[in-house]
Amino acid sequence: MSLDAHIVELTDKHRELDRRIEKEETQPGSDELSIHELKKQKLQLKDKMEKLKSTVSAAE
Numbered sequence: 699m700s701l702d703a704h705i706v707e708l709t710d711k712h713r714e715l716d717r718r719i720e721k722e723e724t725q726p727g728s729d730e731l732s733i734h735e736l737k738k739q740k741l742q743l744k745d746k747m748e749k750l751k752s753t754v755s756a757a758e
Contacts, residue, residue, distance in 0.1 A: 715740040
């Protein structure tokens, strides 16, 4: 898998986590711990994407 394809895949996962977080936050009685874990996963994906993007930029 190319770096660009991997970045796209991570971006899709990031968007999906964003939708899940938004859905959880609008639910009455939502679980704050679950929301926190989703946000943590989203941040980790963002960090991975930024590292890969910097790798791609450095290679060009």
